[in-house]
Amino acid sequence: MSKSGIAIFAENLRALPRHLRESFVRHDRPVSARSRSQAVFSNLFLHIHATRTHLQSLRLTATFGLGIAATSCFIILLVTGVLLMVYYAPSTSLAYDSMKDIHFVVPSGRLVRNVHRWSAHLMVVVVILHMCRVFYTASYKTPREFNWLVGMGLFIVTLALSFTGYLLPWDQLAFWAITIGANIAGSPRELTDVLGITAYFDPGGFSKQLLLGANEVGQDALTRFYLLHVMVLPLAFAALIGVHFWRIRKDGGLGRPGIAQTAAGKGADTDPNLPTLPADAPTKTYGLMCVVAGKTAATDLEIDETVPSWPHLLRAELVVFMACVFLSVVLGIVADAPLKELANPNIPENPAKAPWYFLGLQEMVSYSAFMGGLIIPAIVVVGLGLIPYLDREDDPPGVYFSGRNGRAVALKSLLFGVTAAVLAVAVPVNFGWLRNWFPDISQLWVILVNPGSLLTAAYAAWSIRTLQKTRSTRLAAIALFTCFVAGFLITTYVGMNLRGPNWDFYWSQSDWPAH
Amino acid sequence: MSGRLESEPIARRDFLGLAGLWTTAIAIGGALLGMVRLPKPSVLPEASRRFRLGRPDEFPPGTSKVIAGQNVLVVSKPQGIAALSLVCTHLGCIVSKNEAGFSCPCHGSAFDGDGRIVAGPAPRGLRWLQVSAAVDGRLIVNAGNEVDPGTYYRV
Structure with missing residues (x-):
């Protein structure tokens, strides 16, 4: 006797949860090597991971989880950013009030804003540290040169996101930081003015107008910065981060010592330790799972030194993510994001300081806007980007400083870099600079010969000297990179703690003149 | 009689295909070029100085x-x-x-x-x-x- 229609329906209803689950997850519980691999590669969001992870890549000191931490911060920023957009109004007459609403009225608005601010700061720190980790472990070398460039792009977009986010509260801090930033974009005028060609060729005025949509910071600037901050730059960042992850896989996973690599990012094609493939096996799938040898995406995994990415890698990533959330939330509870008075175009903040990661730049800018704000940063960015193309030595990736010699060079370069940076700050503070010595000097000299450009030249000379002495491009690169890290740290510290009203030098904030 | 045709280096089909491709590329490129002028303000919204x-x-x-x-x-x-x-x-x-x-x-x-x-x-x-x-x-x-x-x- 056949079942009644109701009975069939009831049976399907009973099986509904199981069918729902089966339509959603197409593998068994991830307990076997096979189902764990399936759990990773049959999931859109997880399949950027390899199915198995090398034990060395999982060690804390291999990466300190910095790349994942940066991604985690980005995710936190996306979520909190969208929440802030619910109330924020990008208009000069409403922006400041809506910030106050978010801070004082909106339920949990204050916490969301603080977390957004803190994870933005955290992200900048983490991105810089990540870059240092990749550099010092020589992980930019063949075949990872291109991914180093993508990383540079991500670094720049990160800074651009911070900068554009800075204007949105429309308070005094925001207004004057963006006024300064926009005028840095306009600073090629310094040079074209000296050469007397501004009337015909004015790249400074062009880029400033492109940024602000006007000659002054106003509604058009706010509209543009809002558009960049919530739409253009996050999309660019997401696209770049996708490429970055994809290239990590295509370049053979994380660099680690003892890995033979070819330009295509592939290791040895056949590993004698792996069992060979049965003739009737579905080649691609088992190959991807790295259970057997065969056609695989760039892998040369020694099978007994790898563990399934589910759960080992995913667990590690979750820990890093939770640490980032924890840190941002705790900082957000402890310290409020600043909100100064409403923007006032007639009274600048004194001192008007950019966020801390731009203070090194601001110190450079206080010598010359054009050199310090544009040329030196451009030299640094181009120099960093070219490192993997100019240093072609095949040091094994994953070894910090590439060994003892590298450590010694890094230490010496740190000393040199710190000394030179301290001198570059101390000499103008104590003795003044060209304009104080020769009041009628041509502006061209003031632009070209300033403490910032001399410091850059000194670092380049130090690196070339290292190259001459050691005949190793890797050691020269370590010397240069370390010098710039030292310069960044010193100038940032000086800008943060030792500069007071009128950008004068003060040992302590308690020495600031009362006003 | 067919001297001109014989000297033709590419097939007619390829030529038409390439011509179509390049026409599209130039049209889109030109349109994009026109559009990237958009962010440069031609009128500055400023109060009288x-x-x-x-x-x-x-x-x-x-x-x-x-x-x-x-x-x-x-x-x-x-x-x-x-x-x-x-x-x-x-x-x-x-x-x-x-x-x-x-x-x-x-x-x-x-x-x-x-x-x-x-x-x-x-x-x-x-x-x-x-x-x-x-x-x-x-x-x-x-x-x-x-x-x-x-x-x-x-x-």
């Missing part, structure tokens, strides 16, 4: 007065009246007056009483602005018009 000062006798020789909201300092001397822009020529902060002249709070540029650069990163001295008189005799400053330093308007 001209403003009225008041009657000349409100500024007897010896006065120097900051015009609120305009970031302009009006100086009156026996030889006439001049207006100095208080916008720092370095990065656009507003300089403040002190005994020696002017100093900028942002990056420490210093100017003397006539706006000449004394120290700091500013590439040039403060701007001197055009002062003129309206028909009713009241003074007008045009902050959009720069004049040579040392230009005083004789009432």
Whole structure:
């Protein structure tokens, strides 16, 4: 006797949860090597991971989880950013009030804003540290040169996101930081003015107008910065981060010592330790799972030194993510994001300081806007980007400083870099600079010969000297990179703690003149 | 008879395909090129930079007065009246007056009483602005018009 229609329906209803689950997850519980691999590669969001992870890549000191931490911060920023957009109004007459609403009225608005601010700061720190980790472990070398460039792009977009986010509260801090930033974009005028060609060729005025949509910071600037901050730059960042992850896989996973690599990012094609493939096996799938040898995406995994990415890698990533959330939330509870008075175009903040990661730049800018704000940063960015193309030595990736010699060079370069940076700050503070010595000097000299450009030249000379002495491009690169890290740290510290009203030098904030 | 056709290096089908491809590419490229001009403002939404000062006798020789909201300092001397822009020529902060002249709070540029650069990163001295008189005799400053330093308007 056949079942009644109701009975069939009831049976399907009973099986509904199981069918729902089966339509959603197409593998068994991830307990076997096979189902764990399936759990990773049959999931859109997880399949950027390899199915198995090398034990060395999982060690804390291999990466300190910095790349994942940066991604985690980005995710936190996306979520909190969208929440802030619910109330924020990008208009000069409403922006400041809506910030106050978010801070004082909106339920949990204050916490969301603080977390957004803190994870933005955290992200900048983490991105810089990540870059240092990749550099010092020589992980930019063949075949990872291109991914180093993508990383540079991500670094720049990160800074651009911070900068554009800075204007949105429309308070005094925001207004004057963006006024300064926009005028840095306009600073090629310094040079074209000296050469007397501004009337015909004015790249400074062009880029400033492109940024602000006007000659002054106003509604058009706010509209543009809002558009960049919530739409253009996050999309660019997401696209770049996708490429970055994809290239990590295509370049053979994380660099680690003892890995033979070819330009295509592939290791040895056949590993004698792996069992060979049965003739009737579905080649691609088992190959991807790295259970057997065969056609695989760039892998040369020694099978007994790898563990399934589910759960080992995913667990590690979750820990890093939770640490980032924890840190941002705790900082957000402890310290409020600043909100100064409403923007006032007639009274600048004194001192008007950019966020801390731009203070090194601001110190450079206080010598010359054009050199310090544009040329030196451009030299640094181009120099960093070219490192993997100019240093072609095949040091094994994953070894910090590439060994003892590298450590010694890094230490010496740190000393040199710190000394030179301290001198570059101390000499103008104590003795003044060209304009104080020769009041009628041509502006061209003031632009070209300033403490910032001399410091850059000194670092380049130090690196070339290292190259001459050691005949190793890797050691020269370590010397240069370390010098710039030292310069960044010193100038940032000086800008943060030792500069007071009128950008004068003060040992302590308690020495600031009362006003 | 078919000499011309034989010398043709590519097949007709390929030629048409390539022509179509390039036409599309040029059309899209041209349209994009036109569109990237969009962010460059052709009209700047700014209030007029001209403003009225008041009657000349409100500024007897010896006065120097900051015009609120305009970031302009009006100086009156026996030889006439001049207006100095208080916008720092370095990065656009507003300089403040002190005994020696002017100093900028942002990056420490210093100017003397006539706006000449004394120290700091500013590439040039403060701007001197055009002062003129309206028909009713009241003074007008045009902050959009720069004049040579040392230009005083004789009432």
